Amino acid sequence: xxxxxxxxxxxxxxxxxxxxxxxxxxxxxxxxxxxxxxxxxxxxxxxxxxxxxxxxxxxxxxxxxxxxxxxxxxxxxxxxxxxxxxxxxxxxxxxxxxxxxxxxxxxxxxxxxxxxxxxxxxxxxxxxxxxxxxxxxxxxxxxxxxxxxxxxxxxxxxxxxxxxxxxxxxxxxxxxxxxxx
Amino acid sequence: xxxxxxxxxxxxxxxxxxxxxxxxxxxxxxxxxxxxxxxxxxxxxxxxxxxxxxxxxxxxxxxxxxxxxxxxxxxxxxxxxxxxxxxxxxxxxxxxxxxxxxxxxxxxxxxxxxxxxxxxxxxxxxxxxxxxxxxxxxxxxxxxxxxxxxxxxxxxxxxxxxxxxxxxxxxxxxxxxxxxx
Numbered sequence: 618x619x620x621x622x623x624x625x626x627x628x629x630x631x632x633x634x635x636x637x638x639x640x641x642x643x644x645x646x647x648x649x650x651x652x653x654x655x656x657x658x659x660x661x662x663x664x665x666x667x668x669x670x671x672x673x674x675x676x677x678x679x680x681x682x683x684x685x686x687x688x689x690x691x692x693x694x695x696x697x698x699x700x701x702x703x704x705x706x707x708x709x710x711x712x713x714x715x716x717x718x719x720x721x722x723x724x725x726x727x728x729x730x731x732x733x734x735x736x737x738x739x740x741x742x743x744x745x746x747x748x749x750x751x752x753x754x755x756x757x758x759x760x761x762x763x764x765x766x767x768x769x770x771x772x773x774x775x776x777x778x779x780x781x782x783x784x785x786x787x788x789x790x791x792x793x794x795x796x797x798x
Numbered sequence: 799x800x801x802x803x804x805x806x807x808x809x810x811x812x813x814x815x816x817x818x819x820x821x822x823x824x825x826x827x828x829x830x831x832x833x834x835x836x837x838x839x840x841x842x843x844x845x846x847x848x849x850x851x852x853x854x855x856x857x858x859x860x861x862x863x864x865x866x867x868x869x870x871x872x873x874x875x876x877x878x879x880x881x882x883x884x885x886x887x888x889x890x891x892x893x894x895x896x897x898x899x900x901x902x903x904x905x906x907x908x909x910x911x912x913x914x915x916x917x918x919x920x921x922x923x924x925x926x927x928x929x930x931x932x933x934x935x936x937x938x939x940x941x942x943x944x945x946x947x948x949x950x951x952x953x954x955x956x957x958x959x960x961x962x963x964x965x966x967x968x969x970x971x972x973x974x975x976x977x978x979x
Binding site: 619621622624630631632633634635636638641643645646647649651653654655656658680681682683684685686687688689691726727728729730731732733734735736737738739757758770771774777780781782783785786789790793797 | 802803817824832835836865867870907911915939952955958963974
């Protein structure tokens, strides 16, 4: 299975302002040929901050999701252009969405959302050494900012409005990192 | 912010075999009106198993992602129809993708992927009391099945082929559950 399928053809079948839908024709190393539909991978990448006020206190935001039609507890995140430094992009989103700038940023993990259907990646980063600093963002309403203790993460997971897989993953990764020193 | 935005209009602008793209017109409680693009939420829901051979040994699969064009370590998952029991769907996917059936299933979390852009949910469940049982699936090639110790989860996260946010989230949730007894 180490030999990747051969991509025989890729065709853009729909395109809207944000999304592109592609058909991809693959031949697996065992000879099986398949057609898959997938979202086109966007030219911008995503970055998401886990902002820590101290080793046990994370800053969360509460934001409306137009996809789910619900408010969610989430982490500051946004896109960055090809060539832009992800640390600058992360620090900008942190200031726009949570009202903090950070002095120290640590790479956590590049995560995928649904690798069978989309190539989208988001870079999760730990943001520390925070100080208050707000930049105007493009949010349709001000975001609620709150804090939570990492030692009470399991309790946070019991909330229905905490459900975004990449947020849950990043919070547990930061807790594991802090616990292991 | 507790008052949800009013949905003034929703329009399907593209549709393909798998995906639908919608434009949604919202008015937030502060009066701001916005147009968002989102993926249409599919009629089937997803379910994903964390199969445990014992309290410290998880079963993983290795599968090609047509979206990322890479092989990934992941967990057995699939869709289930409206009205189908998620436990049956989870047990079917487990047998098709990993070659195990389970005697005990525990709900972990309903997770979202990207709530700003899609309403897709996946139900993460813990699958225990496993026994070997294989059902034929629709995979284009047999999936590699491997095991990993939850006590070495941080080491797993260092691998580039372990990157799916919902998989990372579910593995940490199971480890936390097992550690807390």
